[in-house]
Amino acid sequence: MSKDWNQAYANNKTPWDKGAASPALEEWLGKGGNALMGKGLVLGCGLGHDVRLLAKSAKEGNRGNGAEKNFEVIGIDFSQIAIEKAEALRSSSLESYLCYDFFKYAEQPDQSNSCDWAFEHTFFCAIPKELRKTYVDCLVQLLKPKAFFLAIFFIEDPKASAASASSDGPPFKIKKEAIDAYFEEHFNLIDAYTPKRHYKSRPYGSEYVCLMQLK
């Protein structure tokens, strides 16, 4: 049975939500990366902690000359409760939220090639494995040519037994080595590393940062 995300938010059963933005995203932004300029989408944004960090970083101009100019970050999530909570926490005019199913959103003809960048953190692992290829196709549909995609993937422990690795999710973690197979047809990999910074409850090595650029 597929997970009822909205119910999870209604019941406050949201162990993925750490009440703060991803430390790995903070680390990436701290390096001064300026790939995320213009209009961007945060996939499966939940309460929008990462959206707010991205907006704040652009506003404070931490990302090089005029990053805030034309900067816009839209968090998308199909949980109405998550989006209402994200709206209530909104802290900048650069951020906005959309209650929409990502897969349906990508089908909207007026959204085609509309984004300069996209960011994801624990969304790829939240969807059923059989939707992963569709996920990439949707992303490609939404992004402009040469757009950037920054992802923080939730990584399977290499020492996990085959049984536990294939056990029911979400999260459906992925092996580092398996990521390329989904993305390499459409994206060039610019950078990939295990972030030094992570939530306490997610040990070093359980996340993997990839910056890709649409071909």
Ligand SMILES: C[S@@+](CC[C@H](N)C(=O)[O-])C[C@H]1O[C@@H](n2cnc3c(N)ncnc32)[C@H](O)[C@@H]1O
């Ligand atoms: C594991 S949570 C991560 C939330 C957020 N990125 C965070 O780290 O706190 C996955 C999120 O994806 C959302 N989600 C799952 N499937 C979705 C879909 N098809 N379209 C939009 N949002 C979806 C859920 O509602 C949930 O908020």
